[in-house]
Amino acid sequence: MRDMKYYQYRQEELAEYIWKHGFQSTYVSYELKLVALYIANKYSLSEGEVAASLQEFLQRVDPEYTKNKWCVRLFQATKSVAQKRAALLQCDSIKMYNSEYLYVNSLSLDNELKKVVWTMMVQKKLDKYSYETQYETPYTIFSYTNNKRRLTALPRIAGIKKKTGFDLGIDVLHPLIESGLLEVVHTKGDPFKINFADQIVFEGKEIITVRDYEHIGLYWDFLCGEPVGFCEVCDFPFTKKAKGRTRKYCDYHAEKHSLGDSETDQVCIDCGKTFTRSTHAAMQIRCPACQKEHRRHR
Numbered sequence: 001m002r003d004m005k006y007y008q009y010r011q012e013e014l015a016e017y018i019w020k021h022g023f024q025s026t027y028v029s030y031e032l033k034l035v036a037l038y039i040a041n042k043y044s045l046s047e048g049e050v051a052a053s054l055q056e057f058l059q060r061v062d063p064e065y066t067k068n069k070w071c072v073r074l075f076q077a078t079k080s081v082a083q084k085r086a087a088l089l090q091c092d093s094i095k096m097y098n099s100e101y102l103y104v105n106s107l108s109l110d111n112e113l114k115k116v117v118w119t120m121m122v123q124k125k126l127d128k129y130s131y132e133t134q135y136e137t138p139y140t141i142f143s144y145t146n147n148k149r150r151l152t153a154l155p156r157i158a159g160i161k162k163k164t165g166f167d168l169g170i171d172v173l174h175p176l177i178e179s180g181l182l183e184v185v186h187t188k189g190d191p192f193k194i195n196f197a198d199q200i201v202f203e204g205k206e207i208i209t210v211r212d213y214e215h216i217g218l219y220w221d222f223l224c225g226e227p228v229g230f231c232e233v234c235d236f237p238f239t240k241k242a243k244g245r246t247r248k249y250c251d252y253h254a255e256k257h258s259l260g261d262s263e264t265d266q267v268c269i270d271c272g273k274t275f276t277r278s279t280h281a282a283m284q285i286r287c288p289a290c291q292k293e294h295r296r297h298r
Contacts, residue, residue, distance in 0.1 A: 002252055005214050009126055012038060012090035021276060022061035022288055029073050032058075036077040037088050051078045060273065063293045087133050093211045094125045097204040101223055103196070109179060111224070112160040115217040116172055117181060119158040120144060121200050122216045141200055144182065144192040159217030212236040212250075 001024060007014035015038035018024055018031050025031065035057060040050050054074055059065045080086065104118050124141045131139040145151070155162060155172060163171070173192075176182040183193040210219050211234070218237035222228035227240035231250035238250050249257050266277045268287040275287035284291075 009089050009091040009130065009213060012088040015088060019057065029076065032073055032077040033080045034088065036081050037086055040081045040086075041088065047078055047081060050081055054078065061289055063271075063289045089130055089133055091126060091129050093209045094122055094129075094213075095202075095206050096122065096208050096210060096219070097201050098207045099201055099204050100199060101207050103199045104220075107179070107181075109175065112158075113172065113175055115158045115160055115220045116154065116176070117196065118220045119154065119216040120194070121196075122210050122213070122219075123150075123157075124194065124197070124200055125202075126213065141197040142194060143185070144194055146191045157214055157216050159215060159221065209235075 001017060001021075004014075004025060011034055014024070014031075015034035019035050019038055023031050032054065036050050036054060039045055039053050043049075043053075045053060051074065054077060058070050058074070062070075100118075100121055104114050104121070107114055107117065109117070124144075128139045128141060131137075151168065155166075155168065160172075173182065177184060177192075181194070181196050183195055184191060185193045208219050208223060210216060212218070215237060218228050218239065221239075222237060228237050229240045229247055230237055231253055232248045233253040234250060236250040236252075238247065240247060247254070264277060265274050266284065266287075267274055268290050269285045270290040270293075271287060273287055277284045
């Protein structure tokens with residue numbers, strides 16, 4: 001399974017994985033709600049049928065399942081199906097257009113800051129998709145969030161080179177404000193007004209398709225002629241090495257390919273249920289839930 005960041009805009013894919021393999025993190029309430037939405041949409045279930053299916057799911061993944069243990073979370077997950085924001089996100093790609101590239105490239109900024117503007121453009125398209133999917137109302141691109149986690153991650157996602165003593169405010173935000181691309185508006189949630197919103201378009205001559213939302217800057221590097229390749233399996237970008245063998249895969253698929261990794265079904269020797277294991281894990285004879293119980297009583 002990929003890092004959880006991969007699933008931020010791929011909730012449907014994550015929900016399907018959880019439904020098949022069990023919980024993937026400590027945020028079980030959130031994951032249970034995803035599963036509830038997934039099975040409700042996929043199988044057209046009523047609220048009562050969702051509750052019954054979730055009970056079966058919990059009994060399958062939790063060897064210590066009791067009604068009292070899960071009743072509150074089960075109730076909340078079932079009720080989430082009827083809420084307005086009940087749609088699961090599944091945005092596999094964002095299209096970027098030639099006019100957007102030409103605009104960013106024309107800016108009087110160094111290339112590192114151009115990568116930041118490019119990254120912001122993609123992120124705002126993701127924001128628009130998320131908002132309109134969940135609320136089913138038009139979303140107007142005009143501001144950039146003050147979310148500390150997103151701001152802190154911006155240089156990494158843009159792939160800019162951090163010099164000694166790098167400061168996000170001084171080295172990134174201040175130059176964009178000085179150039180008029182961002183404007184401080186002193187609102188609580190979104191303090192930065194985006195003055196290049198009219199340059200973010202949704203039709204025209206497509207120049208590249210962004211699929212990896214954690215390395216958006218690599219797509220800019222590729223357009224600028226930098227040595228960037230794309231995975232033969234998932235089409236995610238990676239930086240090519242100057243020497244050595246020609247690389248074919250992203251880090252995730254390179255590891256799976258080197259191991260010759262694939263999956264197979266296995267019947268648990270304790271509960272008799274079928275689970276999925278790696279072909280390299282020949283000694284894995286218990287499902288994850290029974291294995292956890294087995295370790296506790298050794």
